[in-house]
Amino acid sequence: MYLDLLKNCSFGSLxxxxxxxxxxAFDCNNDDLNDFFINDAVKYSKDLLGKTYVFVLDTDKSNIVCMFTVSNDSLKAEDLPNSRKKKVNKxxxxxxxxxxxxxxxxxxxGVSKEFIGKGIGTQLMDFIKAWFLDPxxxxGCRFLVVDxxxxENAISYYLKNGFLFLFSTELQEKEYMNLALNKNLNTRMMYFDLLSLEKTDEQN
Structure with missing residues (x-):
């Protein structure tokens, strides 16, 4: 059954x-994310380290559909190798x-496992993009960034939603982060240029 986040859910700050x-009871099939939303999200908000927002079902206000946490950041182009810097400045x-x-x-x-595979993740990302592009x-916010x-499932999600790798390969990213080459890279730095949405609208 299709669920429209904006029509069938209420939105607000946790x-x-x-x-x-x-x-x-929130479970998005990721223990690390579950632990954060259950135990740390409120603390992060009170310490001004990150603010968590929630979509809940209108028919059941106790049923969390999805949650996300955002904070101020910057994309430091000057620290990047020339090839990566050119990509960001393109x-x-x-x-x-x-x-x-x-x-x-x-x-x-995170999206509740009850709603995974129903297009909620894409709707949520579309909402976040529009939210920070809104006049x-x-x-000011030019980019969305994420570690x-x-x-595979996380990387596929962000690629599907238009994010790009800041570094083309894991090797480049390890070198940038001064990590030993035999160390596992637990996260990948990715970004999305919000103005690409306006250019797409102009072309349409």
Missing amino acids: TKNFNKLDTT NISRQKQKKSYPAVLIGRL TNKT AYNQ
């Missing part, structure tokens, strides 16, 4: 709009190119 919501006019660009970090994102957004779990 600590403001849903401060009495019981998150202990769609930015030379006059406006900067050493770093304002970004929002998607620190955590009423209180701060995606280096797992």
Whole structure:
């Protein structure tokens, strides 16, 4: 059954709009994410380290459909190798190119296992993109960035939703992070240029 996030769910801040919501039953099939949303999300918000938002079913306000946590960040182009720097600056006019660009970090994102495979993840990402591109957004934000779990399902999700790898290969990323080449890379740095949405709309 198709579920429309914007039509069938209520949205708000975990600590403001849903401060009495019981998150202990939330399960997105990822122990690390579950632990964060259940035990740390409220603390992060109170310490101003990240703010968590929730979609709950209108028909059952205790049923969490999905959650995500965002915080201020930046994409530091000046620290990147030339090839990566050119990639980031590709769609930015030379006059406006900067050493770093304002970004929002998607620190955590999870869809309840009850709704996995029903298009909720894509709807959620479309919402986040539109939310930070909206003219009423209180701060400038050019990019969305994420340290995606280096797992097939997570990487596939972000690629499907238009994110790009900041580094083409894991080897490049390890060198950038000064990691030993025999160490596992647990996450991959990825980014999305919000202005690409406006260009797509213009072309359509």
